[in-house]
Amino acid sequence: MLAVHFGAGNIGRGFIGELLYKAGYHTTFVDVNEAVINELNAKKEYPVILAAENSETLAVKDVSGINSVSNPDDAVDAIVKADVVTTAVGPNILPIIAKLIARGLQERVARNPKALNLIACENMIGGSALLKEKVYEHLGPDERGKCDELFGFPNAAVDRIVPNQSNADLLTVSVEPYYEWVVEMSGMKGEAPAIDGITYVDDLQPYIERKLFTVNTGHAVPAYIGQYMGYSTISEAMDDWRVQDIIGGALNESGEVLIQTYDFDRETHADYIAKIIARFKNPYISDDVKRVGRGPIRKLGPMDRLVRPATEYVEITGKKPVYLAKIIAAALHFHNEEDDEAVKLQQMIAEDGYEQALREVAGLEPGDPVLVAVMEELDDLKRLK
Ligand SMILES: NC(=O)c1ccc[n+]([C@@H]2O[C@H](COP(=O)([O-])OP(=O)(O)OC[C@H]3O[C@@H](n4cnc5c(N)ncnc54)[C@H](O)[C@@H]3O)[C@@H](O)[C@H]2O)c1
Ligand SMILES: O=P(O)(O)OC[C@@H](O)[C@@H](O)[C@H](O)[C@H](O)CO
Helix, strand or coil: CEEEEECCCHHHHHHHHHHHHHCCCEEEEEECCHHHHHHHHHHCEEEEEECCCCCCEEEEECEEEEECCCCHHHHHHHHHHCCEEEECCCHHHHHHHHHHHHHHHHHHHHHCCCCEEEEECCCCCCHHHHHHHHHHCCCCHHHHHHHHHHEECCCEEEECCCCCCCCCCCCCEEECCCCEEEEECCCCCCCCCCCCCEEEECCCHHHHHHHHHHHHHHHHHHHHHHHHCCCCEHHHHHCCHHHHHHHHHHHHHHHHHHHHHHCCCHHHHHHHHHHHHHHHCCCCCCCEHHHHCCCHHHHCCCCCCCHHHHHHHHHHHCCCCHHHHHHHHHHCCCCCCCCHHHHHHHHHHHHHHHHHHHHHHHCCCCCCHHHHHHHHHHHHHHHHC
């Protein structure tokens, strides 16, 4: 069985690659990082280390790589032959890989009649649906009809903390032991891939929202509040009771939205939150606030982990989202010269001020209660300095 996975980065190698190998697939990683691709082709395997007290190392074998810049035809050929296609490249890169995937599907329609599922494993609502939309922009109306018959783009939620790696060996990846991969059945074509570790569900919405608005909303606290307070790693920030206090408050707010929207059991959700906070404190993982805070314009978007639960909290409870507003306020201070979105956001703020910049990235109207709350918290945040 053949899998083609776009993005041989942290989650690609550290999670998707591991599960595909265990399920008996040969995985061809498609990436633009020449060094990683060369190494995958030279070694044909790589180690995944579980970051825990009793650390285990698993050899992920049967892998190869294709550089999509220098060998796009090989990537097209791999898509033609694939039994499943997955991605973990980042939401902003999906439109970029869409063109090559479209070429692969055009070629596949002519050469391979088998159905195929393409699963985007990105931290966003509707990742595979976005991939489909972007792929279809490269197809004509007749081709779209044929692709509708053969190709599924089921949405997915993936959860495993995989920090940036600093191992001497380029391919080694250290990951937390926990993982969750949930895939929606409704978008599927043909048989669902038999991969141990995937939970198939009829409706992904509660799962992706629970994950994004708990794990990622919570993670944004040590990242943005942490950097604001002068910390550079997640574990340093997690040691500060004020950070923990804000996580608790923010996850109560997003939790209220989730509980009321999806009728989650309160106690079960409280256990879920506690488990996630314990994961952020894993002493065997060293994660950077710059990684977790990366792409602040995306993270401040109207459907993402901060603004969406804040807006829904106002709608559902009629109350001010105090803690979510604090994180948004801190995100407006996020600095990283190597992060294009962080640089752009700071430019927007320097030119137009905090309120206008937030309105633009979050799609908020003047006077929106979330906007008002964030402006209040911008001032209050100074107490954390
Ligand atoms: N790391 C985590 O803890 C984690 C957990 C769950 C979900 N995710 C999600 O997975 C996705 C990837 O995150 P990551 O942490 O692995 O990032 P990463 O930067 O480690 O990996 C991304 C990979 O995509 C590659 N890439 C960039 N442009 C490409 C292109 N045009 N074609 C092919 N490959 C390209 C990069 O070279 C890199 O190897 C994101 O959507 C992220 O939100 C990450
Ligand atoms: O990947 P991002 O940039 O959307 O979010 C950063 C982290 O919160 C994220 O990568 C988590 O580590 C991951 O989502 C855990 O499952």
